[in-house]
Amino acid sequence: MTVVANIGAWMYNAASGWLMTSLDASPLTVSLIQVASSLPMFLFALPAGALADIVDKRWFLIIAEILLTIVAAASAALVRLNLINPPLLLLFTFLLGVGAALTAPTWQSIVPQLVPRKDLATAVAANGRASSDPRA
Structure with missing residues (x-):
């Protein structure tokens, strides 16, 4: 599942x-896309890990994924209607990066709840590989 979700994120980027x-x-504007995509992970990954420990993981993921879907749909609609401009594209890219940064620790932490104990090591390794950058 993580691989499928990440393919969509990589396609968007x-x-x-x-x-x-x-x-x-x-060149500056084009490179800002990578900044808008990567900066949220740098800024929010640690606080998101703490957040994953204190909130109900299931509800957090449901709400976060709904919000991410709304942001992605709004971005797609603006592109389709030719209303997108560089600042809006950067904003939507940043917002989707924030969503990814906020949900990543929670997705990682629910793996033990999704697989049997005997398969946990393999599942953690597979999930970690699926979550890594495809350029690695």
Whole structure:
């Protein structure tokens, strides 16, 4: 499941970089897509880990995924209607990165609840690999 979700995120990141080149081909602006995508993990991963320990994981993931779906749908609608511009593209990319950063620790922490104890080591290894950057 993690692999499928990550493929969608990686596709969005590649497409947003490509879209930015058609909106504003400035190297700085295009590189800001990668910043908007990566900065949330740097800023929010540690607090998100603490948050994952204190909230109900199930409800947190349900609410977060609904919000991420709304953000992604709004972004898609703006692109489809040709209303997207560089600042909006950067904003949506950042917001989706924030969602990924906030949910990553929670997804990692529920693995023991999803698999039998005897398969836990394999599941943790598979989930860790699935969560890593495909360029690694």
